[in-house]
Amino acid sequence: MTDLAPIKGLSPEAISARVDQILAEASLSEKVRMMSGKGFFKLLAASGRRWGADPYPAGSGIDRLGVPPLFFTDGPRGVARGHSTCFPCTMARGASFDVDLERRIGEAMSIEIRAQDCTLSGAVCVNLLRHPAWGRAQETYGEDPCLLGQMGAALSVGLQTHNVIATVKHFALNSMENARFKVDVRIDERALHEVYLPHFKTILDAGCASVMSAYNQMNGAFCGQNRTLLTDILRVEWGFDGFVHSDWVMGLRHVSAASAGLDIENPEPLVFGKHLLAAVEAGQIEPQVIDQACRRILSTQYRFACAEDPLPDYPLDLVAQPAHVALALEAAEKSATLLRNEGMLPLNRGELRKLAVLGRLANKENTGDFGSSRVRPPYVVTPLQGLELALGDSTLIVTGDEGDIAAAAAASRDADAIIVVVGYTAREEGEFIPEDMTLGVASDDLGSPAPPSSNEPSAEEARGGDRTHLGLPADQIALIDAACATGRPVLVVLVAGSAVLVEGWYDKTAAILQTFYSGMEGGTALARVVLGQVNPSGKLPFTVATDPDHYPFFDKDADVITYDYWHGYTKLARETIAPRFCFGHGLSYAHYGYRALRVRRTRTGIEAHVSITNLGNRAGEEIAQLYVGFPGTLVERPAKVLKGFQRVALEPGQTKTVRFDIDLADLAYRDPVTHTWRQEPGVHRIYVGGSSLLADQLSTRISL
Structure with a gap:
């Protein structure tokens, strides 16, 4: 048997030669x-x-020649295997605007992936948040392409540090859940x-x-077999030279996907396999299409598999270290x-002698939905647990929830x-799994689901899908109202994957803190922020409107929908609508001043420079x-768009100068006439500040 397995230390030339040999020796089947x-x-x-x-096993693999398969695991809030570290959801990390942190998270995921025998990660999810009702919003970084690109790039670099192949998904326009299998965008x-x-x-x-x-489809063709997307663009x-694999089970509909540029169908050969083989043998698909796909798969796989690893080995005890x-x-x-x-x-x-902590979610392990991104960490610190651990016996903590609002209010009156x-x-938002979905095979082939344990959701709880409304449930609003009616200062903590409309109750509160789905240590972090051990620094990666109608049209069951040029902060600015909380908004226990923009x-x-003082x-x-x-002057464009961001640490009274570099491209x-990119000559305005609205207070002009 010829052994053409990957070998550590092979040069690029040797890898290319090995790929050539595999393709020469492998049969068409x-x-x-x-x-x-x-x-x-x-x-x-x-x-x-x-x-x-x-x-x-998610593609590649020829046992006869020693070629291993690719082994897939999902993300993006951690490794969807074993009991991995559960990080805050992607939207939460988008709110950090911290590129270095995201790279380090990617590297930690990479170590845990390798320790659990996988080589391909689906953790980089960057579909743009067009509308906050999208059930899977928690898996992306926000509504702005610049933020998405910088954070996603950092995560992919981190993931690939330990020779895991990163996957960016879902290409493209997958910004709604319930209709994702059919909708034509x-x-x-x-x-x-x-x-x-x-x-x-x-x-x-x-x-x-x-x-x-x-x-989903784009302009009438499913993305998994859309030549415009997969080949032309x-x-x-x-100039992308890696491989493309389908989303799982219903990611393509016809063997022509191979000619369109799809290299791997996952998770099984439901459309490819014998049907693709027959199409090649019948002359419907050229053999070179198969060779080209296999070359892309092998060249990418062997480039990583033959590279030296940063660690000598990857034992299981590196997981959740x-x-x-x-x-x-x-x-x-x-x-x-x-x-x-x-x-x-x-x-x-x-x-703080007495603290009231109210709401069902206060003591619920709630790290996000139960779809493909689910992580099962060794433990989760809930908000209540975090506060109890931080305050100890020095503060009496009383509780209550929506089940008995009167009792909750009574317990809180002297707090x-x-x-x-x-x-x-996950009941209100998350990845949508249709009730009748059997993963493409008869139910008998899969057997019966395992009985749920105490930590496992029911089928209904795990269903997910797009949100049906953008505000809080009525019983939660009633609980907020009752708490505010006591006259005591009220902090509302929002746990959600994207924007929550706050009209009708926000101005009754003393404070509002959005923590998103904050991961296994979320309760610890909440206590540290609320008690002043940590100065909050997150910024909204999306716009919170005052009315649902201020967002683009959204129909979770649509067969056809139009995505136009406007959404989020660019749409509200164009229509001169004030948001409740603008993109980039986030308060601090400090106050920052900006000056000397050059x-x-x-x-x-x-090149831009600005000085920032705490x-x-x-x-x-x-x-x-x-x-x-x-x-x-040549085409309509947004009033302004984000083109750079920097996180800067400042001691009281300290000033630092921050530099931004913006590429002309x-x-x-x-x-759309020439299908090329054009520079618009004329005066461009540069804005810098602590949010999309605060940036209006400091600007200058430059001619290009």
Whole structure:
């Protein structure tokens, strides 16, 4: 038997030669088998349908030649295997605006992936948040392409540090859940290239080695077999040389997907396999299509598999190690976003004799949905547990919830402060799994689901899907109202994957803090922020409107929908609508001043400098945001868009100067006539500040 397995230390030339030899020796049927996952249904049945119980073979693999399969695991809030570290959800990490933190999280995931025998990660999810009702919003970084691109690139770089192949997903326009298997997204060229695709290119340019296609259609063709996306844009225009694999089970509908640019069908050969082999033998698909796909798969796989590993080995005890748990805590602290503070926070623990902690979610393990991104950590610190551990016996903590609002209010009347924890769970939002979905095989083939344990959700709780409304449930609002009626200061903690409308109750509160789904150490982080051990520094990665009608049209059951050029802060600015909380908004226990904005033209773009001073009496971290406004004489463009951000740590009274470098290519617009990018000459305005609205207070002009 010829052994052509990967060998550590092979040079690029030797890898290329080995790939050539594999392709020369493999039969057509072996090559076609490389283009599908295999064994998933048996593994899933054997585990009682427990997603992530095993490494899933997800393409490649020829036993006869020693070629191993790719082994897939999901993300993005951790590794969906075993008892891995559960980080805050991606949207929470988007609120941190911390690129270095995201890279370090990716590296920690990479170590835990390798320790659990996987080589391919689906953790980089960057579909743009078009509307906050999207059930899977928690898995992306926000509504802005610049933020998505920078954070996703950092995660992919971190993931690939330990020779795990990162996948960016879902390519493209997958920004709704319930209709994702059927909906046809209609979009014009400018909206596609300027709004919905730039972040994918940023991530691929940073080296991300694989792409997962989306379920939905784009302009009448399913994304998994859409030649415009998978070949014309991805490979011809962008020069991507890695491989593309489908989303799982219903990711393609026809063997023509191979000719369109799809390299692997996952998780089983339902459409490829014998059907693809027959199409090649019948002359319907050229053999070179198969060879080209296999070359992309093998070249990528062997480049990683033959590289030297940063660690000598990857034992299981590296999973959920203390350093990774500390990283989860850091992420939870940095993502906590203070939306409102009328002098209530931080609480003075020396004067806190009695604290009321209200709401069902206060003591619920609630790290996100129960779909493919689910992580089962060794433990979860709830908000109540975090506060109890931090305060000890020195403070009496009383509780109550929506089940008996009168009793909760009565228990809170003489409290020094009230914390109400409200928001959502997987029942209200999350990845949508249709009730009749059998993963493409007869139910008998999968066997019966394992009986749920005390920590497992019911089928209804795990169903997920798009949100049906953007506000809080009525009983939670009633609990907030009752707490506020006591006259005691009330902090509302929002647990959600994206924007929650707060009209009707926000102005009754003393403070509002959005913690998102904050991971296994979320309760610890909440206590540290509320008690002043940590200065909140998170910023909203989306816009919170005052009315649902201010967002783009959304129909969770749509067969056809149009994604136009406008959403989020650009839409509200165009329509001169004031948000409740703007993109980039987030308060601190300190106050920051901006001055001395300077810009100059460089050979490749714009260089900007601004000085930031901590005017408060606490150390803190500010997120400086740079926006660009365009001449708008040739085509209509947004009033301003984010083009750079920097997180800067400042001691009280300290001043630091921050530099931004903006590439000219990032300022171009897409010409739908020539299908190329064009620079718009004229005066551009540069805005810098602590949010999209505060940036209006400091700006300058530059001619390009």
